[in-house]
Amino acid sequence: MIGSANGTAVSITGLGCYVPERVLTNAELSTLVDTSDEWIMERTGIRERRIASDEQAMSDLALPAAREALAKAGVEPKDIDLVIVATVTPDMMFPTTSALIADALGATEAAAYDLLAGCTGFMYAIAQAYGMLAGGLAQRALVVGGDVLSKILDWEDRSTLVLFGDGAGAVVMERVERGGFLGFELGADGGGGEHLWLPGSGSRKFDDPESFVKMNGREVFKFATRVMVSSAEKLLDRCGLTIEDVDVYVPHQANVRIIDHAARKLGVPDERVVVNVDRYGNTSSGSIPLALADAAADGRLRPGELVLMTGMGAGLTWGSALIEWTEEMA
Numbered sequence: 001m002i003g004s005a006n007g008t009a010v011s012i013t014g015l016g017c018y019v020p021e022r023v024l025t026n027a028e029l030s031t032l033v034d035t036s037d038e039w040i041m042e043r044t045g046i047r048e049r050r051i052a053s054d055e056q057a058m059s060d061l062a063l064p065a066a067r068e069a070l071a072k073a074g075v076e077p078k079d080i081d082l083v084i085v086a087t088v089t090p091d092m093m094f095p096t097t098s099a100l101i102a103d104a105l106g107a108t109e110a111a112a113y114d115l116l117a118g119c120t121g122f123m124y125a126i127a128q129a130y131g132m133l134a135g136g137l138a139q140r141a142l143v144v145g146g147d148v149l150s151k152i153l154d155w156e157d158r159s160t161l162v163l164f165g166d167g168a169g170a171v172v173m174e175r176v177e178r179g180g181f182l183g184f185e186l187g188a189d190g191g192g193g194e195h196l197w198l199p200g201s202g203s204r205k206f207d208d209p210e211s212f213v214k215m216n217g218r219e220v221f222k223f224a225t226r227v228m229v230s231s232a233e234k235l236l237d238r239c240g241l242t243i244e245d246v247d248v249y250v251p252h253q254a255n256v257r258i259i260d261h262a263a264r265k266l267g268v269p270d271e272r273v274v275v276n277v278d279r280y281g282n283t284s285s286g287s288i289p290l291a292l293a294d295a296a297a298d299g300r301l302r303p304g305e306l307v308l309m310t311g312m313g314a315g316l317t318w319g320s321a322l323i324e325w326t327e328e329m330a
């Protein structure tokens with residue numbers, strides 16, 4: 001799916017994020033499985049990640065992120081009419097995490113649903129919110145991306161354990177005078193689904209269901225390096241822009257090697273690339289909103305600048321968005 005904005009200006013007017021307090025370093029991981037700080041740094045660029053406590057579920061990460069985004073946008077929860085939570089680790093399948101957080105926030109007028117698109121979930125969610133807002137179905141949307149992957153990882157499998165962390169980010173989206181989203185490109189390839197999967201987690205019966213994330217790292221790496229480039233190029237082309245027009249590049253924070261490869265192939269200079277995977281690992285649906293929030297906190301997102309985001313993940317799925325950054329409202 002690819003589309004450019006249809007004339008209605010819709011933007012991000014508030015950003016928030018939240019990560020659990022507990023820091024898990026590579027050194028500590030190497031006491032749990034046969035790995036080392038050196039291997040993890042060289043292959044992934046990840047130094048440490050955050051891990052939720054036993055009591056913390058997705059809504060506990062989503063709520064502080066959502067409250068911050070609302071405060072930054074200067075929007076009251078009762079004025080939100082759409083809540084989307086992109087996650088593969090909801091508190092439970094139902095009630096949805098979006099309904100739970102809408103209730104906790106006091107967003108009593110909001111439609112609320114969860115969305116599953118692996119690590120690409122946030123990109124799908126902002127595209128949906130854009131469509132609802134541009135179409136006039138909703139006035140103000142709260143979109144959260146986040147995951148508590150530590151709860152579904154195999155803590156004895158070094159090939160997945162070292163890659164992931166927990167965290168959430170949130171944005172408020174509204175119609176604005178000018179600027180905002182320019183377009184989206186989203187895609188899926190279920191044929192590669194078995195390379196990153198959680199068998200036994202739904203209605204398909206397996207004789208011996210595997211209750212943890214399973215991944216073929218090399219296949220996912222090949223897929224990632226391909227789609228991170230092709231998705232961004234297609235979207236820029238559709239919007240009549242080139243990579244030189246992009247001021248800030250916010251790639252999915254899966255692995256520094258994948259980010260470097262995509263930036264090099266696309267031709268984005270290092271100083272325009274946002275990287276925080278070293279501190280958080282891959283937080284799945286949380287990765288792009290967390291990186292956006294980090295970039296905003298560092299003063300790297302300035303009104304009028306063009307921001308390119310590209311995600312990829314389980315499904316297999318991918319998605320890009322282009323936005324002309326606008327002022328936060330509050």
Ligand SMILES: CC(C)(COP(=O)(O)OP(=O)(O)OC[C@H]1O[C@@H](n2cnc3c(N)ncnc32)[C@H](O)[C@@H]1OP(=O)(O)O)[C@@H](O)C(=O)NCCC(=O)NCCS
Nearest residue numbers: 034035039043119158159162217218220221254255312313
């Ligand atoms: C997972 C990934 C880092 C592995 O890096 P790689 O260079 O492909 O490494 P390989 O899989 O070839 O494994 C090399 C060796 O390291 C070993 N290894 C795997 N994980 C290890 C770890 N945590 N510590 C030490 N050794 C490890 C492997 O067993 C293998 O050993 P062998 O050669 O004796 O069989 C890389 O494939 C990757 O980043 N893939 C994409 C994953 C991803 O981003 N997933 C999420 C998408 S949203």
